[in-house]
Amino acid sequence: MSTSEATAADAQFVRPEHTTGLPLTRMIMAVAALAGAIIAGYMLLYKLGVLASIACGTGACETVQASPWSDFLGVPVPLWGVAGYGAIFVVALLGIQPALAADRRVAAFLFFACTYAFGFSAYLSWIEAVRIQAWCRWCIASAVVATLLFLLALPEIGRMRRRDA
Amino acid sequence: MATKGGSGPKAPNRKAPPNAPNLKAFYALLALVAVVGIGWISWSVVNRGGGAATDPIVLTGMENAQALLERAQGVKAGNPEATAQVIVFSDFTCPACGRFTQFIEPQMKTEFVDRGLIDFTYYDYPLGPEGVHRWGFIAARAARCARDQGTFWEYHDLLFGRQPEWSYDVRRPPVDRFIEYSRLLALDADAFRDCLESDRHADVVTANRMLGDQLGVRGTPTLFIGGRSIENWSDWNAVRAAIQGQLGPMPVPADTAADGN
Numbered sequence: 001m002s003t004s005e006a007t008a009a010d011a012q013f014v015r016p017e018h019t020t021g022l023p024l025t026r027m028i029m030a031v032a033a034l035a036g037a038i039i040a041g042y043m044l045l046y047k048l049g050v051l052a053s054i055a056c057g058t059g060a061c062e063t064v065q066a067s068p069w070s071d072f073l074g075v076p077v078p079l080w081g082v083a084g085y086g087a088i089f090v091v092a093l094l095g096i097q098p099a100l101a102a103d104r105r106v107a108a109f110l111f112f113a114c115t116y117a118f119g120f121s122a123y124l125s126w127i128e129a130v131r132i133q134a135w136c137r138w139c140i141a142s143a144v145v146a147t148l149l150f151l152l153a154l155p156e157i158g159r160m161r162r163r164d165a
Numbered sequence: 166m167a168t169k170g171g172s173g174p175k176a177p178n179r180k181a182p183p184n185a186p187n188l189k190a191f192y193a194l195l196a197l198v199a200v201v202g203i204g205w206i207s208w209s210v211v212n213r214g215g216g217a218a219t220d221p222i223v224l225t226g227m228e229n230a231q232a233l234l235e236r237a238q239g240v241k242a243g244n245p246e247a248t249a250q251v252i253v254f255s256d257f258t259c260p261a262c263g264r265f266t267q268f269i270e271p272q273m274k275t276e277f278v279d280r281g282l283i284d285f286t287y288y289d290y291p292l293g294p295e296g297v298h299r300w301g302f303i304a305a306r307a308a309r310c311a312r313d314q315g316t317f318w319e320y321h322d323l324l325f326g327r328q329p330e331w332s333y334d335v336r337r338p339p340v341d342r343f344i345e346y347s348r349l350l351a352l353d354a355d356a357f358r359d360c361l362e363s364d365r366h367a368d369v370v371t372a373n374r375m376l377g378d379q380l381g382v383r384g385t386p387t388l389f390i391g392g393r394s395i396e397n398w399s400d401w402n403a404v405r406a407a408i409q410g411q412l413g414p415m416p417v418p419a420d421t422a423a424d425g426n
Binding site: 030031034035038045046049051054061066 | 194195202205206210334336341
């Protein structure tokens with residue numbers, strides 16, 4: 001193989017700088033968001049009465065779900081979760097497609113949505129600890145997912161600032 | 166055209182870069198998470214609480230009064246040998262029954278049950294399935310699941326005492342609340358759950374309700390003292406007088422007699 005051929009072939013392997021490491025964080029983000037949507041969906045089914053009981057172990061999911069804080073702006077909190085995680089899932093999937101990987105709107109959405117999810121989850125955890133004084137294990141699981149998403153979204157700050165190629 | 170091992174121009178290499186994440190593996194992982202998650206939720210919908218009997222069942226052969234009496238099963242307190250029989254038909258979702266439990270039963274217990282003077286029997290008469298009485302049947306079953314672990318009366322008091330907490334939300338059976346109550350009474354919550362999320366005791370609760378219908382019960386609580394229905398169940402003096410009427414002349418306790426002298 002000649003030197004020029006090797007250069008041409010290797011060029012296929014070289015990703016632009018702005019996409020380096022991009023797919024992996026967004027892939028994990030998509031998996032985490034899907035898990036979050038499933039957790040929120042499970043709680044939503046319980047909230048709507050489709051599920052007669054919720055697997056809660058030693059927690060107090062029923063108490064949390066029956067509290068006045070289980071609705072936000074008139075909408076059940078788990079429905080916010082399904083919508084939020086669902087949106088992050090879809091955009092993270094789009095974000096690993098070559099055509100959109102470098103799109104700053106994708107990066108911006110992922111960063112702000114994950115930051116909002118993290119903040120909202122922290123607020124709900126505070127409500128559980130201070131106001132309701134009861135913990136729901138699924139809410140904790142959702143908070144862990146939201147925290148993970150937030151950490152995974154931090155690199156999106158740099159991606160938002162980069163100029164499109 | 167590129168040839169194998171040839172020296173001509175190569176076709177573009179479509180292989181992923183060595184450090185690129187494997188998309189196939191990623192999509193497989195996503196599919197796995199989705200399948201496991203959706204499967205788990207579906208299983209939950211089918212099994213978790215879905216098996217809890219919340220309505221009366223069809224009992225055959227109950228036209229025969231004797232068969233019905235054998236199937237119906239009250240919960241007794243006091244002295245089964247006592248000649249004075251007091252029977253109450255009650256529903257855990259009924260606020261009036263809650264008042265009866267709060268104000269009349271304790272006095273009856275102190276004066277007559279604990280002293281072994283009466284044979285007191287509690288029968289279920291779930292009023293549902295409409296409205297706020299929707300969960301009367303499963304509540305009656307829950308109390309009997311607690312009875313399986315020897316705590317009927319404690320659970321009975323808890324259900325009436327916390328009635329607003331569990332009976333108002335008619336969207337779903339309060340299975341979790343009832344399990345939470347079982348924990349409050351230090352019952353084996355897993356065994357309690359197994360009982361509640363089944364149709365156990367559904368036959369007895371149904372038979373109790375049918376027995377009440379046959380005896381002319383039209384509402385709750387209905388109190389029978391010596392076979393006679395007592396309209397004024399909320400008046401303790403009237404209830405006490407009716408019980409004493411069944412007992413006959415009461416022996417005067419020695420300490421009271423001494424005080425009187």
